[in-house]
Amino acid sequence: MTVRYPRPLCPGDRIGVTSPSSGVPKELQGRLDVAIREVEARGYEVVVGRCMSGDGHVSAPAPDRAADLTAMLTDPRIRAVVPPWGGETAIDLLPLLDWDRLRAAEPTWLVGFSDLSTVMTPLTLLTGTATVHGNNLMDTPYRVPEGLLSWLDIVSAPAGHRFTQTPPGRYRATGFDDYRTHPDVREFTLDTPGRWTRLDGGGDGNGGGDVEAEGRLIGGCIEMLCNLAGTPYLDASAFARAASPQGLLVYVEAGGDDAFAICRNLHGMRLAGFFDTANAILVGRTSAPGTDSLTQHGAVLDALGSLGVPILADVECGHVPPYLPIVNGAYGRVVHTSDRSELTQTLD
Incomplete structure (x- = not known):
């Protein structure tokens, strides 16, 4: 393909x-x-x-x-x-x-x-x-x-265009604008500093060392995609065999479910093979709640930590503004070091 x-x-x-x-x-x-x-x-x-x-x-x-x-x-x-x-x-x-x-x-x-x-x-x-x-x-x-x-x-x-996006270093932690009273709002309220976090192998943001990985990009919202796991509509392995034998960069993000639900959903997607060909996993920043015994980061590690691939969290690809658009199918290259984070996509 x-x-x-x-x-x-x-x-x-x-x-x-x-x-x-x-x-x-x-x-x-x-x-x-x-x-x-x-x-x-x-x-x-x-x-x-x-x-x-x-x-x-x-x-x-x-x-x-x-x-x-x-x-x-x-x-x-x-x-x-x-x-x-x-x-x-x-x-x-x-x-x-x-x-x-x-x-x-x-x-x-x-x-x-x-x-x-x-x-x-x-x-x-x-x-x-x-x-x-x-x-x-x-x-x-x-x-x-x-x-x-x-x-x-x-x-x-x-066609063939290559573009690189980098995190702006701030995000919105205070909910969403009220379009009823301010339909013409045009400025994001980015009120909290934040950067990408490497979850596997450390916990200090880059504890597992530098990350550099490539592959075609595929992913989406966890609460939605988990319902397709095991069906022909979410066969990422077949897509990788046909379009990206070098592997995939898989991204996921939690919209609002608590950490237990996200943990279960990611386990199910893993069992169905969605992450089998991942060279790295990008996880969107989320405002979804943790629980007394499990954070959202912990839920990701519980489900996906055993895969042995880099896992980068707090990427701007979820429900928390601002937004880093990702092209499903584009060839991607992700880099994360102590002083540099970027995602490059090529439309080829």
């Missing part, structure tokens, strides 16, 4: 907006409008789909959401699809998507995180189409901190 990169976006191209999982409540429509205008300001035309309602936990019945997403991903006039955000039960789309049609179509960028992992990661694994795990549409108006990129920067990059 060859990784398929959608062609880079140019001004005048169309970007589709639909909600494969949760829609947008009326009281948050203002933020959606601000986000759409931000994309339009880059010179793109925005097309809003039929499945956007925020009246329930999903935007529409599963067949309608699957049809809307498939239509956008296979429409040659739409070059990227960016949902407003994730949700809870996008898993109901998987048996309804027309995978043969998606595989045959010219690839289109799909961007998002959280519950969108449920669709994006299988899309890369099953069709070879690169997808972007990163800030979603509602996050797009925020100014990007130094060292990081927006998904808009990535989807407009040419």
